[in-house]
Amino acid sequence: MTRRMTRDDLVAEIQCLKKEKQAVILAHNYQVGEVQAVADFVGDSLDLSLRAAETDARIIVFAGVHFMAETAAILSPDKKVLIPSLEAGCSLADSVTTEDILRWREKHPEGVVVSYVNTTAEVKAVSDYCCTSSNAVKVVAQIPEGREILFVPDFFLGTYVMRQTGRRLTLWPGHCHVHYRFTLSRLLDLLEAVPKARLLVHPESQASWVLSELVQQGQVPADRVQFASTGGMVRAAAEAPEGSVFLIATEVGLVQRLQREFPNKTFMPVDEEAVCEFMKMTTLEGVYRSLRDEVYPVTVPEEIRQRAERALRRMLEIR
Ligand code: SF4
Structure with a gap:
């Protein structure tokens, strides 16, 4: 009878295989702790793909969701990109298609067309610019005045960008169900309940633009709130x-x-149940x-x- 591998065995095997196969493991900030612990890089999606592209690894294992592995494949065409779970998609990325655009x-x-990095490779391919939650404001601000802009797929990040830039955007009605949980009343109640805390809010949050309005009007002290990507x-x-x-308004893996x-x-998590099942x-x-086993390969057709x-x-x- 074969012995079941312990956690320590698994970690040791992973480290061996990494060396043997010249692989690099990337783990998104929302991954579980033991996956983050075996990763070479932990961070947000674009940053991870950029860092992997700079390595001389032959294989990238992306512990994250499918669009992230695609981004790694886009930026590292000479490397084999693998995703450990084929089911790890993203409902936000799936909310907009090439045909829609x-x-x-x-x-x-x-x-x-400005598309958030949380989109499929096909959607990126029909976009003029990509953006992340940390540079979306800059990307939109440099587009010449008077041009119509479609911002996909996150409605709340889009409203936040509109608020910050004063630009009119056509917004796509997509949202991340995890960040949708962060309502204004929840955030304001916590700011009051924990007066020592500074609140870090991901701009994908439902309340991000209303809260930024209240900060701008001086109704919420500016030194108590910061809008930031997970890397920020x-x-x-x-x-x-x-x-x-700190009070943290994003997925609990980062907390x-x-x-x-x-x-x-x-x-302190703003909501302990803010968990992304993907x-x-x-x-x-x-x-x-x-x-x-070198599974599951993620490839993007060369033209796309x-x-x-x-x-x-x-x-x-x-940037
Ligand atoms: S947290 Fe939201 S945006 Fe991120 S992978 Fe999960 S569903 Fe997609």
Whole structure:
């Protein structure tokens, strides 16, 4: 009878396979702790793909969701990209299709399409620019005034960008069900209940633009709230003095990472049930199998890859 592998065995096997196969493991901030622990890089999706592209790895294992692995494949065409779970999709990315965008383009031939990185490779390929939650405001702000802009797929990030830039955008009605949980009343109640805490809010949150309006009007003190991507939240936590207390409005995986990395600071989830089931489909066993059997490859047809890369590179020139 074969002995069942322990967690330690799995970690040791993963480390061996990584070396043997010249692989690099990327883990998104929302992954479970034990998957993050075996990763070479932990971070947000675009940053991970950019870092992997700079390595001389032969294989990238992306512990994240499908569009993230596609982004890695777009930026590293010479590497084999694997995703441990084929079911790890993203309901936000799936909410807009190429056909939706092409229909809009037909009606607005001079229009500009800005797509959030949380989109499929096909959607990126029919977009003018990509953006992340940290540079969406900059990307939109540099588009010449008077051009119509379609912003896909996240409605709340779009409203936040409209608020920050004063630009009119046509918004796609997509949203992330995890960040939808962060309502204004929930955020305001917590700010009142924990007066020492600073609130870090992901711009995908339902309340992000209304809250930014209240901050602008002085109804909520500006030093109590910061809008940030997951990478921005990690930086804010790192720079804060010991003993700082934060309320975190994003998926709970990031809260766990912050608490592990900065044990002398306190991180409280705004909602303990803000869990992305797609992100939790990747397990340590899955990472091991992915490396061992080289499954599941994620590929992007070359013609789509080149056009998607163009939208990504145009964004990177602005960053
Ligand atoms: S947290 Fe939201 S946007 Fe991110 S993968 Fe999950 S469903 Fe998609």
